[in-house]
Amino acid sequence: MERMRSIWKGSIAFGLVNVPVKVYSATEDHDIRFHQVHAKDGGRIKYNRVCSECGNVVQYADIDKAYDSDDGVRVVLTDDDFGKLPAAEKHEIPVLQFVPTEQIDPILFEKSYFLEPDSSSPKAYVLLATALENSDRTALVHFTLRQRTRLAAMRSRDGVLVIQTLLWPDEVRAAEFSSLDDVDKPKAKELAMAETLVDSMADDFDPTEFTDDYQVQLRELLDEMIESGGKKVIPVAEVEKSGEDAEVVDLVAALQRSVDAAGKKAAPAKKTPAKKAPAKTAAKKATARSSTSERKRA
16 A cells, blocks of 8 residues: 655644644545546547646646636736745644533545654644544544635544545525425424334444445446457557657646756846746746645646
């Protein structure tokens, strides 16, 4: 199994106690990935990032983010703009309060993360985990990741602290179905029969008893097709004659810009301040984009 890599480092602020931790993604996607191909010859379909104004292909290093307001105004934000926000500088997980675990509606849960102690003595970490487990309460915390502050639930799972980011209340839709209006309540006999059926199927939950049959059968289908061969099975070396994937090319280009900019900065004889500023900016953006791309792949 591939070793987990930390995606965030900081500390839990628990009263006067500070608990250094590393954060890891707690889940991984095992779905089989597909990409689009030309039905005629199996060639890979690739997409370029083309500017709607100038028609040119745009590299990742030259892409910023924009917000379109309801009244038709577009605001372009750079990495420097996002860097000015307080959330981008937070490396602390403050505990806001401890609430009864059953009061948190599961519909609010978003994504889960493991926390690992990041100090020579994990005593404070174990203390917090044990206190949460014994109290049957969950800690509500603020968790800032990728420049976005989330409300999150922190609990102990087999002695390991787990953070589960929560949706904000206004992100959960209201379920208002007119088909449920004025429906007669179940009769006593009907309800008794339904409860009897529930009791007959009652059991303890063991997730290992269930399998993703779709993925299993899909893998079997792919293995059978590869083994039997045919027109639908194409050696990748023949299809990918055009070269590397666009994203890899962009990453290499971004790294090359960083190297070129660093070389210009190191050469004292070529001091052209008016021209160096854009190169430094591009290098900074390229490095940031490259780091972001690497974290996403992790």
